[in-house]
Structure formats: C-alpha cells, structure tokens
Amino acid sequence: MQKRKISVSAQKRKEAYFFILPAFFYILLVMGYPMVYNAVLSLKNMDVKNLKSGASVFIGLQNYTELFGNETFRLVLKNTFVFTIACLVFQFTIGFAFALFFKQHFPLSGLIRGMILISYMMPMAVTGLLGKNMFMNDGLINDLLKRIGMTGPEWLTNTTYSLPAVIIMNCWVGIPFNMLLLISGLTSIHDDVYESAMIDGAGWGKRFVFITLPLMKSSILAVLMLGFIYTFRAFDLMYIMTKGGPLNSTDVLGTYSYMFSFTQFKFSRGAAVAMVLFACLFVVGMFYLHLLRREEE
Amino acid sequence: MMKKILALVLMLAVCFSVFAVAHAEPTEVELWHYFDSSNDKDMINKWVDDYNALQDKIHITATYVSRQELMNQYAIGAISGELPDIGMVDSPDMASFISLGVFADITDQLNAWGELDQFYPGPLSSCMDAEGKLYGLPQNTNCLALGCNMDLLKAAGYDHMPKDLTELKEMVAKTSDPENGIYGMAMCCIGTEEGTFQLLPWLRSSVGGQGVNVDNLTAQSAVDGLTVLGDFIHNNYMSKEAVNWTQADAWYAFCAGKAAMVECGTWHLAMTGDINGAFEYDFCLLPTGEEGTSTSTIGGENFGICTGCKDTDACVDFLKWMCSKEKEAEWAVGAGKIPVRGDSEAEYTYETKGFQVFVDEMNYAQARGPHAEWPTISEAIYTACQSVFVDNADPAEALAKAMETIAPIVAENPLP
Secondary structure, three states, X not given: OHHHHHHHHHHHHXXXXXXXXXXXXXXXXHHHHHHHHHHHHHOEOOOOOOOOOOOOOEOOOHHHHHHHOOHHHHHHHHHHHHHHHHHHHHHHHHHHHHHHHHHOOOOOHXXXXXXXXXXXXXXXXXXXXXXXXXXXXXXXXXXXXXXXXOOOOOOOOOOOOHHHHHHHHHHHHHHHHHHHHHHHHHHOOOHHHHHHHHHOOOOHHHHHHHHHHHHOHHHHHHHHHHHHHHHHOOOHHHHHHOOOOOXXXXXXXXXXXXXXXXXXXXXXXXXXXXXXXXXXXXXXXHHHHHHHHHHHO | OHHHHHHXXXXXXXXXXXXXXXXXXXXXXXXXXXXXXXXXXXXXXXXHHHHHHHOOOEEEEEEEOOHHHHHHHHHHHHXXXXXXXXXXXXXXXXXXXXXXXOEOOOHHHHHHHOOHHHEOHHHHHOOEOOOOOEOEEEEEEEOEEEEEEHHHHHHOOOOOOOOOHHXXXXXXXXXOEHHHOEEEEEOOOOOOHHHHHHHHHHHOOOEOOEOOOHHXXXXXXXXXXXXXXXXXXXXXXXXXXXXXOOHHHHHHHHHOOOEEEEEEEXXXXXXXXXXXXXXXXXXXXXXXXXXXXXXXXXXEXXXXXXXXXXXXXXXXXXXXXXXXXXXXXXXXXXXXXXOOEOOOOOOOOOOHHHHHHHHXXXXXXXXXXXXXXXXXXHHHHHHHHHHHHHHOOOHHHHHHHHHHHHHHHHHHOOOO
C-alpha cells in the first residue's frame, strides 16, 4: 500500500514537471537567453571598432570596474535610486490618500476618479512632451507660480531642479496607478469590520492603523514592489523630456545604457550598465519573494 | 494527334508567358529615410514613384523611420542582419555604421560611373572608410549661417548685420531685452549631435587666420569661442533653454520675434514662411572670428546600400539616378538644400540672396569627422559646452576635460 502511494506521488510529480515544461522553455528562450547573452557581452570589449571583424575579446570585469570608477556612472546610479525612491514615496502616499478618499461614496466620485486616470492612460511620450513644455523657464508651472507672487526655478536648465521636475511628471502618471491598485485592495475589506470597530469606539485613525493597514498589507507590498520595478527601469520619460540632461542630471540606468549601446555603439559597456540595472531589480525581486513567502507561512 | 500537338503548344505558351511574367517581376526593395519635413518627404516619395515607373529591375518602397529609430535599427541590424536595401544616414554617423558593417562596399560600381569627381570632397569623404572605399553617396549638403531680425537690429541702432565676433557680441547685448522675453541670440545647445553641429563653429572660430580642428580644442581660439557663448547665456543675452532646444526650437523662437539673431541651417530657407511677414530678415556668414573669416559645420544626408541588399547593382543605379546632376539641382531647390555636386546648378526661385550666403558659407564649413568614434567625440564636446552653460564651469577647463576623452581616440585613429 505504502509502495503504491509513493509511486502515485512520483507519477504526480512527473506530471507536474511535464506541465511546467512549456513555461520553463519559454522563460529559458525569451528571458534566459538574452540575459546570458547580455551577461557574456558585458564581459567583452565589443564596440564599433570590432563588431564587424568579430575581434572582440573577454576582458573580465573591466567594464564594471571602469563604470564604478566613473564619476558620471555614480551620478547616474544615484539619480536612479533618488528618482525611484522619491517617486515611490509621493506616488504611494498621494495614491493611498486618493484611494481612501474615493472609497467614500459621494456624488460624482466615479467621474472624478475616472478623470484622474486620464494621466495614467496617456502614452509616456505625450507625458514627456507635456512635461517639457510645462517646465520650461517661462512655461505653465512658472507662470502659475508668478501669478501667486513666486519666482519659479529654472526647472530643466538647472542640474538641481531637473530631476525634481521629472519626478513630478512621473508622479503625475504614477499616482492614479497606485490609486487604482489600492482601491481594489480597499474594496476587499468588508464594511462590517469597520462598523464593529466603530461600535467599539475606534476613531478614524485607529481604524486606519489597526484595520486598513494590516488588511491591506499584501496589496501595499505588491504596489510598492511593482512601483519600484516599474520606476527603476524608467527610460521614456527622461528620454523625451530631457534626453538625460542637462549634464546627466536626469540620466538613469536605462537612458545611460541606451546611450552607450545605441549612440556610442559601445555594446559591452551598455550591457554592463544593463546588468547593474538587472542586479538591482533582482535583489528587490528576491526580497519581495522572501516577504511573500514569510506572509504565506 | 493534331489536338494533342495544339494542346502541347498551348501549354508551352502558357508556361512561357507565366515564366516571362515572373521574370519581368521587379525585385522588391526597401528604402528607409527620415525625411520628415513636408518638402523632403513629398519629394522622396515622388522620386521613388518616378524611378519605379522608369525601370523594371527593382520596385522601391520608401518607408519613413524617425532618425533615432533608424539609428537603433541600423545598430540592431548590424548584429541581426535585418536591414533595408537602401538606407539614409546623417553624414557624421555614416563612418560608425560603415565600421559596424551596415553598409556594403560599392566602390567598383561608383568608380565605373565616372562622375565621382563632380562631387564635393567634404560630403563624399563622409561615405568612405579609412581605406577610401565607398559605401554610398552624399545626397544633399547644408551648413550653418546667421539669420538676423533686421527690425530688432534697426531698433538697436544697427543698419547692417554683424561682420565679426566683436560686433556680434555688441549687437547681441544691445538687442537683448530679457524682461520682455527677447534675446539677442538663439541657437541649439542640446546634449545631442544636433548640439555639437551648432556648437562646433564657435569652437573652431578663426583668430589670426587660424581655425582649430576638433583634435585641438584646448587652443585659445576654441576657449574664446566657448567663453563668448557662455557669456551670452550668463548675461541673459541667450535663453538658457538653449541647452534643451533643438534647431527647430531655436528657429521658431526667431520666427516668433523672440530672438534678434539665430544660428540656422540652409534648410530653414525653405521655412521662412514661418516668419509670416512679421519682420524683415536677412542672412549673413556666421561671425565666429575676425572680419572676413567665418566657420561653419557641414551637415547633410547620405544614402548607402545596406549589407545583404537584394539587388546591389540595381540599387546603386538608383543612387546614381538620385544623385545625378539634374536631380541634385532639383532636390536642392525643392528641399532648400545645397547640391553635393559642383556641376549641379540649383536655380532657386525663392530666397535667392539667402541661398547665396549659404553657398558662400560652404567655403568655410568643415565636416564632422568622418570618424568611427565620432559619437563619443561629439558627446565630449556638447558635455564640455553644457558644463559651461549650466554649471558655470571654466571654458578652458571644460575643453581640457573634453580633450581627455578625445585625445586617445584621435591618437589611435586620427581625424582627416
């Protein structure tokens, strides 16, 4: 009997492996191959001079050591983290506030909620162009500031303000996205939970801290992780709005890798930047999986 | 029996006619271009249709691909081999793509043509590799000169355009009225190849009859040229937005009356309608140095035959037709460019005085490269200039830093 049980379980395992085989091959081909190719490329010296002749050779970690020794790359790495973290903080906080607000039922709430989503539905190229025009020195933002007696900064022509301008534009897109995901999490909490808390005398603050936050934990985690991954690999907004400038002040890993590979044709250097980007996201992804697993347990 | 013979003859006739039709079918070839202004775009489409009707060897399909996307596709195609049959490329980029193996060697076909000596050496050299092999033909050329709002100059007390750098500085200062959003000068200083194109004349400014090349940017005249531009921005004589402006943005600022003078290209002569009669305008040589001298940059587009082309000889025939004496003159007039051949006589029917200025300016214009690593050189140049405009860096130090990148590149492969 015991023997039969073991053989059934082994059979089931075999079937399970068979079912995941297509997905495994798909991942291997579509994701694995480019990743391995990119990793190998980052260890070579392939560029405009030797691509045709095929004379590129392995140079070990030289691309990486040169990158980390390069002042511009360190700035780009810093920009990427500052951009991602700042966007996450503002997008999440404001998005959560909006989600809580629009969960209330009041006239026109659905319409206004829908209108807020317009910025999220717009293609990033359009958002970039809008940002470029709005943040010009005599553009809409500075004009509005002037009307209330303030002098606006030189947003896109000053290395101090260019990144905040891009962050604001990204938040404009990211807030509705966060709101959308968080609202769906909020609707899964039944009203009777709040009602019983109210009968017990819990105020708004206590209900938020002891009911909303704990019950939203998995939604919040997903929103933050998705937001981090999506924001960390940003490219199109910077490319359209500032081309990474002025003076690399809005360059992030995505635009910097693109510049090496498609403007300067330093393919291996571009691949090394892409690998750094991948490594950062891999660490974050593993951390997310760890948290998920812990929650499941 | 007779019926059988007739049937056989009929069948053979059908087979031969099918074969004949199949044989006459032209080879489908792809041409990729990035002509986006209405004049250029309409002309290339019409020319392709005309050429398709002229012969039956190939049938060309012209496809517009934005300039940056075209660059990406060439870079990807260099590895994957998926390339069009005929491709357009900005002249300074051609050397890199030749080096990447995007274009095929067509030296023999072009030498056999016997008309190469009619092409200006500058544009033609941008289609060659270091060994002098040809990979395409220049199709049009252009350069940069100075456009002036004569009304604003008159209001500032001038009845003429600037003759030298000293006078330009004076005029730029006097015509600036930043309070009302009017600047003395407008140009493109963006951190791309477009920025380098416009910045180079000032770095190569001629002092004492001596201009400098890109391999010697620490020369005093280059430092002085950059200092002048830096002062324009820091004194509010030129909008700081110039660091994000494309050439089109600078031109539209001029057309809107927001700039007294603009560094503009030959193609803008076909766009003077944008001024809409709002003010009187004129063009003069770029006053980048002493009186009687000027410096400018050569621009323009080349067409090459891509590696793996389905019918190289027939496609080369198209290039020869497109770059023939008559077609060159026709393109120059229609698209507002300068012919690349000395024997082409473009009879401009508009802005004739302006075109004469740009044709004169060509005598002072220099090509960018050609060099396989020009994009890296270009990045070093615009970064140095932007550090002066944005970060108030010292021009001499900024250019010295640029030379740290440029010097090893040109030491390995010198610029022509």
